Amino acid sequence: MIDRLPTVKKLMRHLQQVPFLASKNMYRVTSYFLQLDDERIEQFCRALKEAKARVVLCQACFVWQEQNEQCSFCFDKSRDSSIICVVETWHELLVIERTEAFRGLYHVLGGVISPLEGVGPKDLKIEELVARVTSGVVELVFAMNQTPEGEATVAFIARKLHGKTVKVSCLAKGIPIGSNLEFVDRLTVGKALADRKLF
Amino acid sequence: MIDRLPTVKKLMRHLQQVPFLASKNMYRVTSYFLQLDDERIEQFCRALKEAKARVVLCQACFVWQEQNEQCSFCFDKSRDSSIICVVETWHELLVIERTEAFRGLYHVLGGVISPLEGVGPKDLKIEELVARVTSGVVELVFAMNQTPEGEATVAFIARKLHGKTVKVSCLAKGIPIGSNLEFVDRLTVGKALADRKLF
Structure with missing residues (x-):
């Protein structure tokens, strides 16, 4: 069945690599995305790229932090x-x-x-x-x-x-x-x- | 902690809506995406949009099929x-x-x-x-x-x-x-x- 849907298969190959999206979940997640409207998919992709671009690791404790901000742990005087x-x-x-x-x-x-x-x-x-x-x-x-x-x-x-x-x-x-x-x-x-x- | 990471929170708001990404999974899925390189994120978004654009429902049985192709069930003579x-x-x-x-x-x-x-x-x-x-x-x-x-x-x-x-x-x-x-x-x-x- 999946072999007849090459673009779905391609999307699944990406989702398969996400940890904890076991095979059964993956089908449900795929359906979810296929049912979204274009605008929502656009928003999701934008949020993904934005997070990727703006979130960096603190170079002392290696916890994620927003770029250009001080680490919320290392710089917390309390x-x-x-x-x-x-x-x-x-x-x-x-x-x-x-x-x-x-x-x-x-x-x-x-x-x-x-x-x-x-x-x-x-x-x-x-x-x-x-x-x-x-x-x-x-x-x-x-x-x-x-x-x-x-x-x-x-x-x-x-x-x-x-x-x-x-x-x-x-x-x-x-x-x-x-x-x-x-x-x-x-x-x-x-x-x-x-x-x-x-x- | 999450409140200090507005862009991560925004990404999570999108992921939260995906069924079967329960809250614990969601953190892991978010980490996965943050660790990907830009090229892989670009590929993922492309696969997502492509699947969304090219996959339609068969108007007889309502199973997903690739656009411009015959339904793999309804048109299967066997x-x-x-x-x-x-x-x-x-x-x-x-x-x-x-x-x-x-x-x-x-x-x-x-x-x-x-x-x-x-x-x-x-x-x-x-x-x-x-x-x-x-x-x-x-x-x-x-x-x-x-x-x-x-x-x-x-x-x-x-x-x-x-x-x-x-x-x-x-x-x-x-x-x-x-x-x-x-x-x-x-x-x-x-x-x-x-x-x-x-x-």
Whole structure:
């Protein structure tokens, strides 16, 4: 069926590359665009190009910011510059910000070290992070996703920090709030037991 | 955070309207686009506008087809024009086609009757369907999603067909193949019992 619609196929080839538009979603997204009127498509393309043109990375923390504006984190005097939260990507930063439990600065690595996917330390903002750890920085909080690659990346960076007097911490592992023990995996329950806290 | 990035917010307002880009996905899709280079964004916008300009609906079955080409269903002599499968949208058509179990024609209604969402019979291709049911059409197979609106729509159309000698059928309801009875809901198991087939 799709083979008979070469222009739709071409549009889908573009949409297929967007992460998290799995094949089923992709059909729905394609339909959505085909049903829009020309004016709306024009607006969408304009918004896309505008965002692409005007949004740049802060050259200190690598968080997106509007061009010609100061980074909303690095230049925010109300934030504590002695503590830096290290995240893989922008999404994790948004998750941390949503908690309203962190008032320090951020550092976006841009991913994790993953030899299988051809991502080495040079592809991430690791050197830039190490350079940021000056005497004013007291703690680095690693808020990585719980993957082997995430842990390996933390270990790698910790080694690089050798000789610097900075505390390195990670998010606590344990039972998610509101969850039923029955449905939590064995490893997590074991970890939560080992890390139990006095009431 | 997002408030500090007006152009990203504008792009997101467009992406938010795309069905099945739930809020979490939307951030990832936005990041994806921001990381593309200008050339790729240009290509994407071109593919989008091209698809929009060149893809039209077949005026008999309301399936998308390339402009200036014959409908790949209606004009396919190898397909059985005496049986029409009625679907809500293009996605369900793709699902049916993938089974390779249907060689008749299609009719895309464009949705289901849903007073709550302001969709009435006039908004769907119901009159066009009734008009298609001429003496050559022996059976209409309704392949609707299993919702009250879907069933009501079938009932509405069946009434409209009064006086025409056409068989009206629906997809069988029952236990999905490969599934464990334990995890199938009570209504479905009850229906499967009532509709049991002799071995």
